[in-house]
Amino acid sequence: MGPREQLSNDDSVTLDAVESDYRARLDARRATHAALERRHVAYSRVRLALLALGVMLIVTLGSASPLWVAIIAAVFLGVAVAHARALAARELARRAVAWYEHGLERLDHTWMGRGDAGERFRPNDHRYADDLDVFGKGSLFELLSTPRTPGGQETLASWLLDPAAPAVVMERQAAVRELAGRPDLRESLAVAGEGVNVRASALRDWAVSSPVLASVGLAMALGVLAAAAITLLIAYQVSTRFALVSLALLAAEGLAAFLLRSRVQAINHAVETPARDLTVLAAVLRVLERETFSAPALRRVAAAVAANNRPASAEIAHLERLAARLLWRQNLMFAIPSALMLWATQCAIAIDRWRARMGPRVPGWLAAVGEFEALAALATFAAEHPGYAYPVFDAAPPARLAAVGCAHPLLARSAVPNDVTLGGDAPAILVVSGSNMSGKSTFLRALGVNVVLAHAGGPVRAASFRLTPLEIGASIRTLDSLQDGRSRFFAEITRLKQIVDLTRRHPGGVLFLLDEILAGTNSHDRAHGAGALFDGLLDAGAIGLATTHDLALSQLADARAPRAGNVHFADRFDAGGLAFDYQLRPGPVKTSNALVLMRSIGLEV
Numbered sequence: 001m002g003p004r005e006q007l008s009n010d011d012s013v014t015l016d017a018v019e020s021d022y023r024a025r026l027d028a029r030r031a032t033h034a035a036l037e038r039r040h041v042a043y044s045r046v047r048l049a050l051l052a053l054g055v056m057l058i059v060t061l062g063s064a065s066p067l068w069v070a071i072i073a074a075v076f077l078g079v080a081v082a083h084a085r086a087l088a089a090r091e092l093a094r095r096a097v098a099w100y101e102h103g104l105e106r107l108d109h110t111w112m113g114r115g116d117a118g119e120r121f122r123p124n125d126h127r128y129a130d131d132l133d134v135f136g137k138g139s140l141f142e143l144l145s146t147p148r149t150p151g152g153q154e155t156l157a158s159w160l161l162d163p164a165a166p167a168v169v170m171e172r173q174a175a176v177r178e179l180a181g182r183p184d185l186r187e188s189l190a191v192a193g194e195g196v197n198v199r200a201s202a203l204r205d206w207a208v209s210s211p212v213l214a215s216v217g218l219a220m221a222l223g224v225l226a227a228a229a230i231t232l233l234i235a236y237q238v239s240t241r242f243a244l245v246s247l248a249l250l251a252a253e254g255l256a257a258f259l260l261r262s263r264v265q266a267i268n269h270a271v272e273t274p275a276r277d278l279t280v281l282a283a284v285l286r287v288l289e290r291e292t293f294s295a296p297a298l299r300r301v302a303a304a305v306a307a308n309n310r311p312a313s314a315e316i317a318h319l320e321r322l323a324a325r326l327l328w329r330q331n332l333m334f335a336i337p338s339a340l341m342l343w344a345t346q347c348a349i350a351i352d353r354w355r356a357r358m359g360p361r362v363p364g365w366l367a368a369v370g371e372f373e374a375l376a377a378l379a380t381f382a383a384e385h386p387g388y389a390y391p392v393f394d395a396a397p398p399a400r401l402a403a404v405g406c407a408h409p410l411l412a413r414s415a416v417p418n419d420v421t422l423g424g425d426a427p428a429i430l431v432v433s434g435s436n437m438s439g440k441s442t443f444l445r446a447l448g449v450n451v452v453l454a455h456a457g458g459p460v461r462a463a464s465f466r467l468t469p470l471e472i473g474a475s476i477r478t479l480d481s482l483q484d485g486r487s488r489f490f491a492e493i494t495r496l497k498q499i500v501d502l503t504r505r506h507p508g509g510v511l512f513l514l515d516e517i518l519a520g521t522n523s524h525d526r527a528h529g530a531g532a533l534f535d536g537l538l539d540a541g542a543i544g545l546a547t548t549h550d551l552a553l554s555q556l557a558d559a560r561a562p563r564a565g566n567v568h569f570a571d572r573f574d575a576g577g578l579a580f581d582y583q584l585r586p587g588p589v590k591t592s593n594a595l596v597l598m599r600s601i602g603l604e605v
Helices: 009-064 066-108 140-144 150-161 166-180 183-191 200-208 216-236 240-270 272-289 296-304 312-328 332-340 343-384 440-456 488-505 523-539 552-559 594-600
Strands: 401-406 418-422 429-434 464-467 471-475 510-514 543-548 564-574 577-586
Touching (some): 066 343, 150 343, 166 296, 166 343, 183 272, 272 296, 272 343, 296 343, 418 577, 429 440, 429 523, 429 552, 440 464, 440 510, 488 523, 523 543, 523 552
Antiparallel strands (some): 401 418
16 A cells, blocks of 8 residues: 555646636636626617607607507517527526536535535435435535436435446446536536426326326317307308307307316316426436437437437427417407317317326436436536546455545545555455544545445546445444434444444445444453454455554454454644644554643643
8 A cells, every 4th residue: 555645647737627628618608698698788778769669659650650660569579589589598608607617616625515415315324325425515415416407416316325236337437438528518408497496206296197188089079069169150140040059069168168177177287387397307308319429328318318209308398388378368368269269178188198198208208317417417527527537346256445546535636545455365354543633534434435436437536446346334423312312332333233234135245434443332342342343244255444543453453364454544743733644554553642632722631
């Protein structure tokens, strides 16, 4: 094992290149936004002037003004359309500005607390989520969370909580590599849609629910009835002998509307929210549909959003038109014709037919968009950290891990990387000793978070990273619980039992990370318990790290050599204070800083 001061000499250069590119793009988007803002002001003034001109012509010309007013109205309409397009472009530019501002925050390491912490995805008593800061302020999820739809956020969260098989990881890596090299595509995805309020579960439930009026025959019959009623009403204006037939047809229309009223109202009310959510989804789908891909995972996602050789966004646009037509009946000028044409009923039938035809595909669209956004999130992380390595997976068992220049992905660029090897010809267990604040817990989290990233399909903060498929079991942040009546020690041994059970379910496939092992008991019991635990973990083929302040535990590793070994972090007292270099060294620590720390704050010891 040897320390590394940085991942590579070229890494900082490429990071500077990424930052320079982001700043150039940000300046360009800001300039575009400013130009569109000026255009918006100009269009607003022109529309106001045209309106004033029209009023003036009406007042001055009186009955001679209609032609000129019509011309001004036509010009006004054209300006309004251009104005609307300018406003839409301005909104896209605003989102692009925000996208690159957030990107620079990630590069400058000022992102913590400014993004989505993902607290809603935090599971209870997960085997590593809390220990490795997967969710919460300054978490891995917050760093990665660029998806704009809840489906993408849910997918990303699930990938961080459940390690994927190597074959799946390799597919994701290929997709991440491809998307990382396509910044314009990732920007288009980031600015697509009006918002992120796609209620995936509600939309999915609506889409797969059983249709109640999806009948072609009923639609045709009602159409014939409405056409006949309108025709005879027109004929009635010519001859009164059609009066009885007209009244009969109108009565038939009224009866049909009354009999279908409850179902029509249910359909029309239920479609309002899904129609809005599908509009947002369609914006993301259009980005996906216009691209071509080479990575198998991306090609599979693109194929999933094709609907009967017609783009999914086109199908959604058809539903949007149906929902918009439904609102026409609220126009007072259209109220009577819509009643005669059974407009609401016909729209409800058309909407239900759409749901019967395309509803079963909506869950697939949601899943595809979620996967695409999760892959894009990992790709953004990869693009912003070009010096990070893509992990290589070996067949297992036995469990193995070899990392060169490994550092914590959530720390700033100045974080000190270290090498570590577990399993194979190296010890399966490393007991990490060191004084307070020397970096032991951070080292455990650095290794664990990188393994989480590796199994999610992203790059890791290391010069190289090779491992077998590993399930993580961590006991780093175990706390007492007043509500549950549990002490910290009981919480820790409960977690240790979970890790042991994990090794039984996945023999030769577990990475354990134990911080201050059994610190809540006396030295004798700690040594005896830790020794028994190490033996059980070794017998199960697990690999991992265990930190401790108790130098007696380093003897446990010596007694189990070569299957176990000792490493440590050192410190030195310099200029009246403690200094740390955070470099991992072989062997157990020889010093302690507890008394020095106590004296440094004024305690007389």
